Amino acid sequence: MISKMYKDMLNARSVIREFAEYAGKRGAEIGYENVFDFSLGNPSVPAPKEFTEAMIRLLQNEPASKLHGYSPTLGNPQFKKAVAESLNKRFGMEYKAEHIFPTSGAAGALAHAARCVSGEGDEIITFAPFFPEYIPYINHMGSKLLVVPANTEDFQINFEKFEEVLSEKTSAILINTPNNPSGISYSAETLSRLASILKAKQEEYGHEIFILSDEPYREIVFDGKEAPYVSKFYDNTLSCYSFSKSLSLPGERIGYVAVNPTCKDAALMSLLCGQVSRGTGHNCPASLIQMAVAEVIDMTSDMAVYEKNMNLIYDKLVELGFTVVRPGGTFYIFPKALEEDASAFCKKALKYDLILVPGDSFGCPGFFRMAYCIDTEKVERALVALDKFVKTEYR
Numbered sequence: 019m020i021s022k023m024y025k026d027m028l029n030a031r032s033v034i035r036e037f038a039e040y041a042g043k044r045g046a047e048i049g050y051e052n053v054f055d056f057s058l059g060n061p062s063v064p065a066p067k068e069f070t071e072a073m074i075r076l077l078q079n080e081p082a083s084k085l086h087g088y089s090p091t092l093g094n095p096q097f098k099k100a101v102a103e104s105l106n107k108r109f110g111m112e113y114k115a116e117h118i119f120p121t122s123g124a125a126g127a128l129a130h131a132a133r134c135v136s137g138e139g140d141e142i143i144t145f146a147p148f149f150p151e152y153i154p155y156i157n158h159m160g161s162k163l164l165v166v167p168a169n170t171e172d173f174q175i176n177f178e179k180f181e182e183v184l185s186e187k188t189s190a191i192l193i194n195t196p197n198n199p200s201g202i203s204y205s206a207e208t209l210s211r212l213a214s215i216l217k218a219k220q221e222e223y224g225h226e227i228f229i230l231s232d233e234p235y236r237e238i239v240f241d242g243k244e245a246p247y248v249s250k251f252y253d254n255t256l257s258c259y260s261f262s263k264s265l266s267l268p269g270e271r272i273g274y275v276a277v278n279p280t281c282k283d284a285a286l287m288s289l290l291c292g293q294v295s296r297g298t299g300h301n302c303p304a305s306l307i308q309m310a311v312a313e314v315i316d317m318t319s320d321m322a323v324y325e326k327n328m329n330l331i332y333d334k335l336v337e338l339g340f341t342v343v344r345p346g347g348t349f350y351i352f353p354k355a356l357e358e359d360a361s362a363f364c365k366k367a368l369k370y371d372l373i374l375v376p377g378d379s380f381g382c383p384g385f386f387r388m389a390y391c392i393d394t395e396k397v398e399r400a401l402v403a404l405d406k407f408v409k410t411e412y413r
């Protein structure tokens with residue numbers, strides 16, 4: 019008998035994927051260069067050449083047993099050490115190699131970290147707007163995902179609503195900063211307030227409440243700034259990172275969980291991750307990719323194009339009268355649609371070959387997301403189409 023749960027999921031397909039598929043089909047008709055596809059967050063810049071060189075060097079010089087052999091269950095020691103040292107240097111932390119658990123991207127990191135601290139019947143709270151894949155990530159492990167409505171003023175946390183949702187059943191808070199889809203980073207003030215609420219609630223409930231900090235966009239921050247490092251604010255934090263965006267390696271499936279050394283049961287956490295791997299049939303990322311990333315740990319792709327695109331799009335949106343919060347990072351922007359129904363708005367945009375994604379699936383109806391990880395030349399042409407769309411349909 020096939021699984022009812024997975025069969026039901028076929029009927030609840032990702033809206034983002036549907037728009038992306040439409041963009042592909044339309045591209046086959048008119049040429050993909052003429053489709054202004056803002057649907058997917060696939061990095062548009064190449065991995066740094068140092069990464070490619072490291073791969074070649076390793077392939078040419080290391081024995082096959084090391085390159086292609088099983089990774090140790092808890093990860094390649096070189097990779098773990100490199101990540102720990104890099105985080106310590108950048109954020110003044112005190113990670114040791116044993117606090118780092120390599121995973122298949124941020125998705126794998128979240129799957130492991132969440133299972134370490136939450137189980138059947140527990141509740142995990144997240145904040146809208148949020149990455150829609152959190153729903154299957156969390157609900158499928160038997161925990162329940164609760165969503166706090168967005169604070170659409172500035173996309174910081176809606177604390178009043180948050181305190182209404184917190185309860186004894188809360189095992190963890192899942193946050194994503196810099197955020198997909200809003201492009202906003204939580205400020206130090208927001209993180210301090212979140213930490214102090216959680217500390218008080220831990221006391222009151224007599225159990226830990228962990229922060230699962232989803233950070234694939236940590237390196238994509240604009241205006242020469244750095245996003246506050248969540249784990250600095252709260253001991254019981256498991257940071258879930260990915261090199262998918264910072265090194266443009268989404269297909270390589272490499273990321274990690276970094277366990278705050280001062281969190282409860284810190285010494286156990288990576289060992290638990292190893293057991294989660296066993297329980298879910300996961301294995302560490304490929305040995306080769308762990309070794310290669312360890313060699314370029316402090317590098318990123320050249321991501322200047324994302325900031326350039328953001329400024330062009332933001333200025334145009336403001337000129338056209340959109341309500342929009344200026345992103346502080348990522349490659350997403352999340353303006354308010356020009357009519358209440360963002361799906362209707364995005365459908366109308368298709369007539370102009372603009373592929374925009376409605377905010378409903380991010381838990382924020384009335385808004386839409388543009389993923390601007392595309393060439394600037396295409397952004398410039400897309401803005402001409404956007405101008406025409408808005409002036410024809412809404413004036």
Ligand code: PLP
Nearest residue numbers: 059123124125149194198260262
């Ligand atoms: N979390 C967020 C907010 C994302 O945007 C993504 C991917 O786009 C992921 C997690 C998953 O990242 P990865 O592909 O590295 O598993």
